[in-house]
Amino acid sequence: MSPAETYEVEFLDAEVVEAPRLPARVTPFPDEALASWLLRLADPFGVSPKALLLGDGEADRATHPEWWRKPDPLLIAAVARGTGVSDDEVRALSFADWPDDGRDDALPERFSRQRFTVERPARQPRRIGVCPDCFAEDDIPYARRTWTLGWLAACPIHGTVLVRACPECGKKLRLPALSSRDHFAPDRCPHCAFRLARTSTRAAPEPVVRFQQRVLSGRPKGIVDLPEVGVLAWSVAVALFDVLLGTV
Known part of the structure; x- marks a missing residue:
């Protein structure tokens, strides 16, 4: 090619698409899980929270099915920017400020005999327990952050045993994926649409409720501050609970 045939070429950076800021604000409810709030927020638009709030740069950091438990700081910033709430408000809906990786918090029925009846407990993402009494009191149904803790056995408000399977069809209860565009109705079974507020409840034993509150306060x-034992690091307490459960 001769010099006369050369021409200038301008190189442009690839455009990074950012999610727009939403025109309306949806206020989080007390103890609402981040996943629940995002699903409620996206529901009127008929799109998934992931598509609505995350741009190209953030979507790559939201591949884990439960990224909302301990979200990356960039995801927190993106959600805050798109919804008009503060970073701190978004963090408070998650477990981002809790120490360690939260593995024991995410495992369904963490302190149960499944730890000793199977070689490795199955990873079952988005499993949740719900309180029918809470749903019955809700003007707008939503999923509590504490309900997503795999070791939580009873509702901290009503002291009733959490329901982890639909009483009508028997299917395990789960939160929808944040890539879902389906209508968000946390008070209904996602399989048979049974209204979970109609589920019969039973009171948890008072010692269980008191012990759970100790764990929940320190987590x-x-x-964990145990009576007649003292303050234990979470990892030590988990190991102790496993040993005790292994003897029964």
């Missing part, structure tokens, strides 16, 4: 700091 955000990574400790």
Whole structure:
């Protein structure tokens, strides 16, 4: 090619698409899980929360099915930017500030005999327990953050045993994926649409409720304060619970 045939070429950076800021604000409810809030927020638009709020740069960091438990700081910033709430408000809907990786919090029925009846407990993402009494009191049904803790056995408000399977069809209850465009109705079974607020409840034993409250109070700091034992690190307490459960 001769010099006369050369021409200038301008190189342009690939455009990174950012999600727009939404025109309306949806206020999170007390103890609402981040996944629940995002699903409620996206529901009127008929699109998934992931498509609505995350741009190209953030979507790559949201591949884990439960990224909302301990979201990446860039995802927190993207959600805050798109919804008009503060980063701190978004973080408070998750377990981002809790120490360690949260593996024991995510495992369904963490402190149960399944730890000793199977070689490795199955990873079952988005499993949840619900309180029918809470749903019955809700003007707008939503999923509580504490309900997503695999070791939580009873509702901290009503002291009733959490329901983890639909009483009508027997299917395990799960939160929808944040890539879902389906209508969000957390108070209904996702399989048979049974209204979970109609489920009969039973009171958890009072010692269980008191013990659970101790665990729940210390968990955000990574400790458990046990009567006549003292303060234990979360990892030590988990190991102790496993040993005790293995003897029964």
